[in-house]
Amino acid sequence: MDAAGTDRPLRSGGAAGGATAEPKEPVSGPSRLSASLPGLLAGLAGIGTLAGLFATGQAGWPVAGALAAGGLALWSARRAGAAATALARSDAALRQATDELEGLRDRSRDFAAVSPGWFWETRFDHRYLSLSGGLATLLRCDPRTVFGDSLLDLGLLVADEATWAEYRADIEAGRPFRDLEVSFEGVDGRDLVLRLSAVPVRDADGRFRGYRGCGVDATAETLALVEARFMQAVVHDAIDSVSEGFVLFSADGQLLICNEQYRRAYPTIADMLTPGRSFAEILRAAAERGGYEGEGDIGAWVEQRLTRHLQHSAPVDGRLSDGRWYRISEHATGTGGVVKILMDITELKTREEELAGKTVRLKQTVGALRESELRYRQLVELAPYGIVIWDRTAIRFANGAAAAILGVAADGLEGRPLAGFLEDGGEEGEALAATLATAATAVNGEERRLECDALRPTGERRRLEVAASPAVYGGGPAVLLVLNDITDRRRVEGELQRAQKMEAVGRMAGGIAHEFNNMLTAIGGFARLAERNPADPDRVLTCVQEIAKASDRAAALTGQLLDFSHRRVTDEREVVAVAPLVRDLRVFLKPLLSAGIDVAILADDDRAHALVNPVTLNQALLNLALNGRDAMPHGGTLTIALTVESPDEPFFARHRGLKPGRYVAIRVSDQGPGVPAGIRDRIWEPFFTTKEPGKGTGLGLWMVYGTAQQSGGAVELEGEEGQGASFALYLPAVDPPASPAGLDPLYVAEGEGAVILLVDDEDSVRRYLRLVLEEAGCTVVEASDGQEALDRYDEAGGLFDAVVSDVSMPRMNGLELARELETRNQLLPILFLTGYASREMAAGLTAQDGRQIVMKPVAPERLLGALRDLLAV
Template structure:
């Protein structure tokens, strides 16, 4: 060699591996040293860092043309090649062998073939690829480079001793045997490249790229196979991953809902589109590929297209932008576009994603119009709309709140709802709101009074709905209506109805009492005239006066029972016993045309009530039933123990008839005083009103069921009582009993006091009379009176009856007491004398009733 080549020791190996360097056209323009042996560095007179990685044209420019031609032929043909280089008396042969994408080169002295082969072997021993030689005649490997260990884990010795068929997997062995059969065919190429699977010592399988060259002997017969094996496992895995990735990307491109297009920026032509974009725009793929957007007339607004390309030129990215496109049909649609640039196949392209938002924009516009209408409805509505959170604080209030209550939206925002509620309504409203929050979607009706900013209160009715679970609302929605004026009108109407009822009641009472007074005054006048004339009094006149007084007392009791203010003797009662006691009288009242059926439940619970009132209620119902069955029928009276859903225990008295029934238009007036359907003079209209008052006063309920032509059922339900029923011996005696005990009478009404004193003295009692409580107490404390019985009115001016009794019993603890009262139940209750066990005689009473009660108390 000349120039950079120097004469070297004949035993030294001159070997390099070079990698081709290609130009823009793909042709090899230079070579880069990938590996270089020490002798080469000595020949070149350079250090390793001056050669390794450098180009051939830089290291030995004077030999560039010769070596470049040799290596290019070897790389292109895949067959070994050599040239001769003369250097003084020595001749060197420079050989080159293609290793796939690189070339191995060695220089040898042709005068010593052995040394040349040794140098070539040294070259093979130092490359990463496995170089091997297979002798076809011997049928085995005669050489393998040490890199076999890195490839398959075998030592050189193990590889040389390994049978050929075990060096490949069964599938690859079949493929290789088929290839060998073709190699020996005439005209078959001597060089082959393929990917085969080879087992490793650790049991794993590697993909190996094997390049083989057939070497023939002097006769042209195949003699050896020289091969280069390169590990292609990672490359194949990467290639497969790339293919899978490309497949996935292609699938995503085709299947995504967004319309995707690829435009080549050099000529702005479409090179790829997906099915979604075609569906959006209405064209077929054949109609758009290779066309520009201008040719297709896609942009009805050219300024939008210009903005897109300006953004791509400036930054390579189009941020979400609303753009109009024209479909094939000519319809203009609205799209949301995002785009960016990328290198695809060596070309700069723009990738755009198009989302058709036409329907969405139309829906948004419709929603906005709907919201505007809804807001207008809220702002124009007279109803107040308030939204509150789960804590009860105001989130929103409509303008009508300001109009009705005077508070501005800013003033009411954040306030707790109860801050606006009337103090008397807070507990009820808080309880109702708490219950409403327990269940989503339910609606509750609320009534309350809300505070006006000026301090007054407005009456409102509310529909509250729990929509906290609705993402669009997340609030309790309260729709409130101001009903203050309506409430006032209703109150006025109810007051008018009350006045009308009171007027009707007053008229009825006046009519009945005028009749009674006519009898009393007429008979009293006749009796007075007879006595003034010295004639004996007519007993019939006295009896008429007494009867009229009794009827007046009965009318008063009916009125008080209707008003639920009658003075009653509430004691434990057995309704079975009450019905049995009334049964004989009921049969006489009903007559022979009506059958009476009595069904009494054994073991009936006791109830609290007034015996006379309960009997009166049964009798009133029986009389009404009799009048409803003019042609006869059946009246049933039944008792039963009843447990209601709320766990309470009741005793039910049922009175059922088979009469004509009650029309619906009459039912709502049925319990009104003096309301009657009977002819004039046939009824007072107090019968059912009295029944209702008696049952209500006993804490019970009245229920009505009626069908025209089939009859009517009244169910009187009374709460169960645990108290024992009083024996008959404890009831007031009816006989006119006499005595000689001392009785102190305290009564502020002089005529009543005189009647009581006269009756007691006529019966033999010693009587002390006082016109008020203070005088009566003075007789006990100052006059040292020791009465056996104190009879006192409950209500008197100054000291009332209860105070008198307490003071007198401090002087005489065992003093017996009988209270008198003509006042209503609520008044005597306020005076503290309605407790069970206190003796009370209601006005009006007869002399017989007074003396009987006095005797029972004194004997007790």
């Protein structure tokens, strides 16, 4: 067995144990010439055959025996003396050639065994002829499975088609090639990257006979390169994302990395801040381009600055030629390089200058502050909140309000421990006091806020809201406590929370769904009728009008839902058609009333309009209806009637602030016991109620009274005790808004229509709004979301007179769009359209001037009216 671990046949003429047999000398003499010619030729032919076997490595002991037999044949050939001598010499040469061949094969096998790649050979048609065993480990399969496959057709993939075309041309032309990298999917699903090189094999006539080549697994190297490039991109991205300027120099002063913020700080030498530039080159360029404002030799300045750069001196503040201030700090790296950090401190310097001026003014006001100290003490004493200074051991100061809250005399708090007034006055009080004490060391004056019980000496408990902040007393740390007695407020909130209105929302769901289905039936039905009869204009007009009515009814019902849940955005008064609002109360009342109560709504006068807040009006009517329900626990009829009337003189005598004229009167009547005469004057007071605890808040009629006052009207209790109660809500009647035959043009200049950027993610809504705006003479550019709107704005160069935008949109909502547009044009009017927006969102949308909110669905006149208001500002 050889060094490679494979069995090899023994060399011709060899003996066991490595011994070599000596060749016998041929017999000489005349008798040799008597051998027959056929015998000589036979011997020569046998030797030739054996030589061929030696050459292919297939000879062994049988071959040696055959060779001996051939020698005896020659010995018997009397005329073969000379031939025998030649055969002996050929035998020696053959053994030497065989040894060299075996050695060459051993070396080749050893080289192949230790090589990191493998070797392969193809025929003239590029089909694989042989593959070394190294490929088996990589492919995890027998390499012989690809014998006969073409080098060009093994599923190899090259990412760069142009590169593959060049390599393929070389292969098809039989030219040598190197480092061809290809992707290959192994039999186990792994993605491999192979690197191939080969040289052509030609015959004696120079004809191409195939390739001999080698290959290596470049998968790990390729993955490492990809990862390195990815990490380099990540590092560059991270450096570019910081707000400070950043630059890195190598140990020999060569620039390695520079972010965009650093380049922007030095615009005159931005072209020099590229990898490979030396720090000295950059300094000299800066000096030559105006960055050096000193006197003397520029070269000396460069050398001085270079020395400071190498010494990593402390941060230096400097002012550039454009007036900006920067703080430059340099830090050494572990490899001898230098990192420079550039921080813009222009604002800090400006504030320092402002602070210096303020310091002067502050000194001038100190005297005035001292003079006003007495006035501040008086304010503290008159404050409605308790104010206490506590040094964490005892109370050192307390105003009169604090003493009243804690139930002691005005001078009975100072010197007493705080814990005795908190919670149980014992361990719980101590624990709470320890919590408040942490405020003495709060960072940046941060407040500690909490709620707790205060224990009065009488045993009465009061609920307090306590704000604690750090203070100083007697030169040491202390705590400033502000005490707010919220006992009554918490009681009211508790009563309000016990109200059952939110439970009613769930019970209303069925009735609301029924109403909406009715409206959807009308909308869908009339739309289909109009679609079936497009040639009948009167029929189409009738259908369209009915669709509009159903749509308006749905919008009103949605608005009342928002009113009921206190979610409508606007609190402003508007002209309201009162009759539809009253009729829609039936939807809300059905689930709120018991089975024994019938509802009669008489509201047929659609001319009744009032200038009111629809939110508060809807809530006031619901309060009156629920009050009537509670008055009829055993059932009855609740009647809500609407009339337009002119009250008599006694009415105005009772309500002297009202002006004579027409009023919309809404009466809510029940068949209960009525209101006793002794409490008729008190029913409008807040928190007054005759109901059992937990059954009422005492705020319902008070809210109705407030709605009447805010609307310029009045509310009265009619009927006598024992005959049921009837509450009449009077609202000043106004004329209904005119219904224009068409839409007036929306001009921004003499005969020039407005250019509007329209943004809404709902296609149908966007088409409707566009038609309204175009009918008013506007030029409209559409966008389906905030991001697209920004693109359209930038493409048009910002040449828009106003923006009409939805609030809730994908990618970028209306508020985010407004903030982005504000950076481009702070005066751009923006009209927001929304089906719902919380009060917090509404406040954010209208925080800037030139913004309005209109609730969807929006009528054409409402849309154009709001835009006219914005463009007129």
